[in-house]
Amino acid sequence: xxxxxxxxxxxxxxxxxxxxxxxxxxxxxxxxxxxxxxxxxxxxxxxxxxxxxxxxxxxxxxxxxxxxxxxxxxxxxxxxxxxxxxxxxxxxxxxxxxxxxxxxxxxxxxxxxxxxxxx
Amino acid sequence: xxxxxxxxxxxxxxxxxxxxxxxxxxxxxxxxxxxxxxxxxxxxxxxxxxxxxxxxxxxxxxxxxxxxxxxxxxxxxxxxxxxxxxxxxxxxxxxxxxxxxxxxxxxxxxxxxxxxxxx
DNA sequence: TCAACCTCTCAAGATATGTTGAGACAATGA
DNA sequence: TCATTGTCTCAACATATCTTGAGAGGTTGA
Numbered sequence: 001x002x003x004x005x006x007x008x009x010x011x012x013x014x015x016x017x018x019x020x021x022x023x024x025x026x027x028x029x030x031x032x033x034x035x036x037x038x039x040x041x042x043x044x045x046x047x048x049x050x051x052x053x054x055x056x057x058x059x060x061x062x063x064x065x066x067x068x069x070x071x072x073x074x075x076x077x078x079x080x081x082x083x084x085x086x087x088x089x090x091x092x093x094x095x096x097x098x099x100x101x102x103x104x105x106x107x108x109x110x111x112x113x114x115x116x117x118x119x
Numbered sequence: 120x121x122x123x124x125x126x127x128x129x130x131x132x133x134x135x136x137x138x139x140x141x142x143x144x145x146x147x148x149x150x151x152x153x154x155x156x157x158x159x160x161x162x163x164x165x166x167x168x169x170x171x172x173x174x175x176x177x178x179x180x181x182x183x184x185x186x187x188x189x190x191x192x193x194x195x196x197x198x199x200x201x202x203x204x205x206x207x208x209x210x211x212x213x214x215x216x217x218x219x220x221x222x223x224x225x226x227x228x229x230x231x232x233x234x235x236x237x238x
Numbered sequence: 239t240c241a242a243c244c245t246c247t248c249a250a251g252a253t254a255t256g257t258t259g260a261g262a263c264a265a266t267g268a
Numbered sequence: 269t270c271a272t273t274g275t276c277t278c279a280a281c282a283t284a285t286c287t288t289g290a291g292a293g294g295t296t297g298a
Contacts (some may be wrong), residue, residue, distance in 0.1 A: 003135070003139075007134070007135060010133035013125075013129040013133075014132075014133045014209070015286080016126060017286090018124060019125065019129065020122075022257095023206075023207065023209070026208060027269075029211075034244085036243095036244065044289080046247065046288070047289095047290070048245095048246080048247080052246095053260085053286090054246095063183075069296075070244050070295045071245090071295095088132070088141070090142070091142075134256080138241090154274075154275060154276095155274060166274085166275065167257080167259075167260090167276080168256080171257085171277095174276085178289095186264090186265090188266075189264075189265045189274050189275080189291080190274070193276080204288095206281080
């Protein structure tokens, strides 16, 4: 990931509505959610406001959309999220393998830790 | 980490000068760098501008400062960086352990993968 | 075709953010 | 004490961003 992409990504995440959308879609997984469902989950965001932020997030590459009938379904792009994290922490360990341990530990999810070494 | 802290953190990272400072300090490790050295590494940022962004980052908890003689040394706060990542990806794996694998893989540093399971 | 539905686009005002330059504070060594 | 060095604070301007409301574009089922 290049700096410019990272800047756009972090800017996209630095707004309350957008951060909530991303976290919602991270939880929703690849199936994603329709724009209307996102709006409901967020509780009373006007459609234009929601659309503005969804467009913003899509331009940042953090989410993607697909049409299903009259619904537009949004889902998180996990590769971009991974890229942001990688860009931020790149070179953190050069000569100091212990330093970024808490960062790795932050991914306290159910992932098999062996996955960390692949790809 | 709470939402408000995460928002402040991502906002701090969404500005070119600040993102460069953080990456510089991530590489510098716990020893950190003096404000002047940071300014030189960044190449021609005025002192007031640099100070503004350093203060901003410190308020966001992403860096900390200590005085050494007439120098002020800044260093990255890895726990906050870890918190940001954790906040973003929390619950990503519920029922889908394979989804966040690329995110974990993004931490392609020299860390011992077993560290991922600790703390 | 028509009405209902879901979502997007656009322009305008309010608010937040970044940059600059001048000046001030603190620490050092002579 | 004084000059020098390193860094911070402040106010003003320029710019970017968010919200709102009205309106329009596709899609569906009758």
